Amino acid sequence: MIVPRALSRRLPSRLTSESLLLGGATLYVAVFCLLPLLRLLAEPLAADTGGGWQMVVRVLGARATTTAFWNTLEAGLASTLLAVVVGGGLAIVVGLTTVRARGLLTFICLIPLLIPAQIAALAWLELAGPNSPLLRLIGLGVATGQRNPLYSAGGVIWLLGLEHAPMVFLAARAGLRALPNDLVEAARMAGARGPRIVLTIVLPLLRPALLAGAALAFVSAIGNFGVSALLGIPGRFPMLTTLIYRRLNGFGPDVLAEVAVLAMILAGLAGAGLLLQAWAWGRQNRHAARDTAALAPLPLGRWRLLVEGGLWLFLGLTALMPLAALTGAALAPALGVATTWDSATLDHFRAVFANPVMLRALTNSFTLATVAGGVGLVVAAPLAYFIVTRRAPLARALNYIADMPYALPGIILSISCILLYLKPLPGLGIGLYNSFWILLVAYLGRFLALSLRPAMAGVAQIDPALEEAARVAGAGPMARFFAIVLPLAAPAAAAGGLLVFLAAFNELTVSALLWSAGHETLGVMVFSLTDEGNSNAAAAVSVIAVLATLAVALAATVFARAARLPKGVLPWQD
Amino acid sequence: MRSLLIAIAAVFGLGLASAQAQSPAPAATTKTDLMLYTSQPQDMLNAMISVFNRSHPEITVHFFRSGTTEVMNKLEAEYAAGAPQPDLLLVANALDLSQMKAKDRLLAYPEAPTAGYDPAIHDPDHRYFATKRITTGIAYNTKLVQDPPKSWKDLLDRRFKGQVIMPSPLYSGAAALHVGTMTASPAFGWAYYEALAENGALAGRGNGSVMEAVASGQSAVGIIVDFMALNAKAKGSPVDFVFPSDGVSVITEPVAILKTARNPAGAKVFIDWLLSAEGQAFAAEQGYLPALPGVAAPKTFPAGFVDPLLISVDPEILIKDDEQTKRTFSDLFGG
Numbered sequence: 080m081i082v083p084r085a086l087s088r089r090l091p092s093r094l095t096s097e098s099l100l101l102g103g104a105t106l107y108v109a110v111f112c113l114l115p116l117l118r119l120l121a122e123p124l125a126a127d128t129g130g131g132w133q134m135v136v137r138v139l140g141a142r143a144t145t146t147a148f149w150n151t152l153e154a155g156l157a158s159t160l161l162a163v164v165v166g167g168g169l170a171i172v173v174g175l176t177t178v179r180a181r182g183l184l185t186f187i188c189l190i191p192l193l194i195p196a197q198i199a200a201l202a203w204l205e206l207a208g209p210n211s212p213l214l215r216l217i218g219l220g221v222a223t224g225q226r227n228p229l230y231s232a233g234g235v236i237w238l239l240g241l242e243h244a245p246m247v248f249l250a251a252r253a254g255l256r257a258l259p260n261d262l263v264e265a266a267r268m269a270g271a272r273g274p275r276i277v278l279t280i281v282l283p284l285l286r287p288a289l290l291a292g293a294a295l296a297f298v299s300a301i302g303n304f305g306v307s308a309l310l311g312i313p314g315r316f317p318m319l320t321t322l323i324y325r326r327l328n329g330f331g332p333d334v335l336a337e338v339a340v341l342a343m344i345l346a347g348l349a350g351a352g353l354l355l356q357a358w359a360w361g362r363q364n365r366h367a368a369r370d371t372a373a374l375a376p377l378p379l380g381r382w383r384l385l386v387e388g389g390l391w392l393f394l395g396l397t398a399l400m401p402l403a404a405l406t407g408a409a410l411a412p413a414l415g416v417a418t419t420w421d422s423a424t425l426d427h428f429r430a431v432f433a434n435p436v437m438l439r440a441l442t443n444s445f446t447l448a449t450v451a452g453g454v455g456l457v458v459a460a461p462l463a464y465f466i467v468t469r470r471a472p473l474a475r476a477l478n479y480i481a482d483m484p485y486a487l488p489g490i491i492l493s494i495s496c497i498l499l500y501l502k503p504l505p506g507l508g509i510g511l512y513n514s515f516w517i518l519l520v521a522y523l524g525r526f527l528a529l530s531l532r533p534a535m536a537g538v539a540q541i542d543p544a545l546e547e548a549a550r551v552a553g554a555g556p557m558a559r560f561f562a563i564v565l566p567l568a569a570p571a572a573a574a575g576g577l578l579v580f581l582a583a584f585n586e587l588t589v590s591a592l593l594w595s596a597g598h599e600t601l602g603v604m605v606f607s608l609t610d611e612g613n614s615n616a617a618a619a620v621s622v623i624a625v626l627a628t629l630a631v632a633l634a635a636t637v638f639a640r641a642a643r644l645p646k647g648v649l650p651w652q653d
Numbered sequence: 654m655r656s657l658l659i660a661i662a663a664v665f666g667l668g669l670a671s672a673q674a675q676s677p678a679p680a681a682t683t684k685t686d687l688m689l690y691t692s693q694p695q696d697m698l699n700a701m702i703s704v705f706n707r708s709h710p711e712i713t714v715h716f717f718r719s720g721t722t723e724v725m726n727k728l729e730a731e732y733a734a735g736a737p738q739p740d741l742l743l744v745a746n747a748l749d750l751s752q753m754k755a756k757d758r759l760l761a762y763p764e765a766p767t768a769g770y771d772p773a774i775h776d777p778d779h780r781y782f783a784t785k786r787i788t789t790g791i792a793y794n795t796k797l798v799q800d801p802p803k804s805w806k807d808l809l810d811r812r813f814k815g816q817v818i819m820p821s822p823l824y825s826g827a828a829a830l831h832v833g834t835m836t837a838s839p840a841f842g843w844a845y846y847e848a849l850a851e852n853g854a855l856a857g858r859g860n861g862s863v864m865e866a867v868a869s870g871q872s873a874v875g876i877i878v879d880f881m882a883l884n885a886k887a888k889g890s891p892v893d894f895v896f897p898s899d900g901v902s903v904i905t906e907p908v909a910i911l912k913t914a915r916n917p918a919g920a921k922v923f924i925d926w927l928l929s930a931e932g933q934a935f936a937a938e939q940g941y942l943p944a945l946p947g948v949a950a951p952k953t954f955p956a957g958f959v960d961p962l963l964i965s966v967d968p969e970i971l972i973k974d975d976e977q978t979k980r981t982f983s984d985l986f987g988g
């Protein structure tokens with residue numbers, strides 16, 4: 080739709096409405112993302128006791144800090160590499176070839192997103208432990224009396240890589256969707272076959288998407304808490320997140336200033352990752368318009384069975400076995416007792432449903448996830464448009480600022496929110512602390528980046544010629560946004576909203592310090608139950624959480640079909 | 654597009670409505686509400702509250718539950734905000750409460766029904782009261798360990814290399830007191846923990862993480878509170894518990910009323926019940942060693958159980974060294 084020049088000139092609010100859009104987006108980022116972090120930045124210098132530059136120097140020079148820094152960098156880079164290989168590889172095989180059951184395979188690839196990191200870690204510990212059926216199967220079973228191999232740097236890297244592979248997978252899939260079929264078609268007509276097409280055409284074109292996914296995976300890995308806490312702490316592989324958590328847990332608000340310095344180191348690492356990503360975007364050719372036919376799948380021919388077999392084996396071991404272990408633990412009669420058909424019991428599920436706290440936690444998490452996803456979706460599209468089409472300093476700043484609450488470990492954002500909202504809001508006299516609202520405010524800041532990335536990818540894929548044409552025809556920025564950008568970017572933005580829902584539903588680290596009596600979240604409940612030595616109940620809650628997530632996903636699928644939403648709105652739909 | 658926007662609006666509306674439905678009701682605005690901050694496992698807490706409500710249905714008990722250090726840090730933040738929430742604190746060890754007492758945050762309750770108790774177990778100024786006795790000893794996996802350790806020194810044996818897990822004092826109040834006690838005791842000291850580290854011992858998080866590791870066979874041996882291991886054994890987990898011959902540390906899980914409590918009367922009713930013979934018997938039913946002499950030890954405890962040897966050190970030292978203990982431990986075992 081192109082707004083006639085006359086009409087747009089008659090709109091007195093053209094500039095105003097644009098300012099409104101940008102102003103709103105800026106305000107959102109400022110309030111939910113920037114404000115808490117500014118408050119945190121002020122903390123080391125504001126601290127009455129032990130603050131100031133001497134403290135900063137002391138923290139920077141401490142051996143614990145250096146160790147945690149290098150460990151974080153190592154685990155972040157290595158796990159990102161793994162995530163790119165796994166996520167990118169799966170995306171190409173599942174998204175580009177003629178393997179059967181692609182919808183189901185895609186969904187299985189995304190399973191790690193549905194399982195909270197701490198539960199995935201627990202499930203893997205059981206799989207890899209002294210009595211592991213999996214390791215025995217492949218002849219690697221450790222003798223009893225030996226440490227679980229996952230309590231190590233390697234264990235942390237392995238799990239972080241698998242946990243974040245879906246992020247690369249989603250980015251690569253989005254990139255694949257944007258690839259024009261013409262090029263592949265041309266190559267095919269010129270006689271090129273599968274592997275060659277992938278290597279010489281698809282991969283180079285996919286590089287920006289892979290890099291974008293990798294940056295997200297890296298940033299998530301260095302901010303991850305569930306895995307680094309459950310595998311890294313016992314494995315004596317401290318990372319910045321666990322160092323911060325343990326300092327805070329052990330020493331309380333007194334060390335807020337020290338922790339703020341550690342948080343800034345982490346922010347620096349995340350910032351480096353984000354700069355790399357920005358650089359990659361800058362080099363990207365703005366090739367793809369989505370007006371060519373969708374990519375036709377590459378035929379696998381006689382290799383199909385082999386590829387399919389390998390695919391199912393890999394996904395079975397990495398995505399389904401942990402789920403099976405989780406279910407087994409939920410049905411086990413007691414800790415450390417094997418689940419058999421005879422011993423299986425539903426007692427833990429009964430206990431969950433008899434527990435009022437648990438039911439409240441389910442409701443709270445669902446509400447938080449829905450609102451965070453919905454708001455993220457509404458805010459991300461205009462913000463992404465602003466960031467991608469305007470390369471003004473403000474836009475770039477907004478981009479980085481929006482990333483920060485997500486890049487930083489959740490526990491830092493929660494500390495920032497405590498600092499900010501502990502006292503009643505000036506002038507209003509309303510205290511957010513110890514209420515549901517502080518969780519919501521934190522979630523709104525935390526997950527913006529998660530909805531923004533896909534939205535930006537969506538906006539970036541729009542052929543600038545379209546907008547240019549509209550501009551020449553006289554359409555104002557608002558008209559161009561609503562008529563051209565929004566419809567084209569909406570599927571990606573919706574995918575972002577969905578990612579937010581999935582992440583927020585199982586969120587742990589932000590909630591860990593912000594929840595209060597009556598305002599429990601699912602992630603906190605799972606973590607608490609595990610901590611209490613009641614991991615069977617934790618497993619039961621997790622199974623319920625996973626089932627609930629699946630139910631939501633199914634409902635969304637039905638809705639998407641009924642409303643005829645375009646393909647790609649739901650990540651697992653082809 | 655329009656339907657999408659409507660859907661979003663509906664979602665937002667739903668969220669707000671449901672958030673509003675939950676968010677008010679700050680604890681203890683009426684006489685019948687009580688807010689408890691505690692480190693007790695929540696299923697045991699739910700059971701305890703329902704038994705309490707049989708005789709006191711007029712009091713609704715809300716709670717915030719986490720590891721002791723996290724509970725105390727949350728409360729610290731609430732003090733900074735000027736709005737401490739709980740009426741009652743029920744946390745692992747007396748160290749935390751004596752620090753609260755030192756800051757003059759606890760309400761004295763001289764009328765508390767302490768008759769029959771050893772006076773030494775409660776605060777002499779009636780600001781906090783022991784509710785049970787929890788010792789820290791050694792749990793082992795019965796499938797992995799044929800010759801169980803009998804003393805703390807046994808954990809330094811080469812056969813347990815890399816097989817010992819313990820809770821972290823940075824998380825657990827019981828662990829903080831235990832490490833403080835061991836390191837302040839001349840028989841052990843930091844040399845013991847250095848030797849443990851040398852032997853590849855791991856630090857988990859709370860006692861629950863230790864239970865998990867030992868029961869599932871990830872670690873053969875764990876340093877842990879008695880009731881957790883003995884309860885798991887009773888439920889059929891392949892674990893057993895040893896009271897080490899060279900002594901155990903003990904925590905009393907004290908309860909206290911905050912000066913800022915909104916419902917001190919209700920809080921007193923709750924404390925009365927905890928200290929009553931009925932409350933103590935229920936604690937034993939849950940697998941806790943009662944604090945009131947004469948109440949039978951839990952069925953989960955070994956037959957003919959007699960109080961084990963205690964490692965005793967001056968509480969003043971524990972309080973003074975608390976932070977340094979955590980730092981040194983963290984240096985030795987990571988974090």
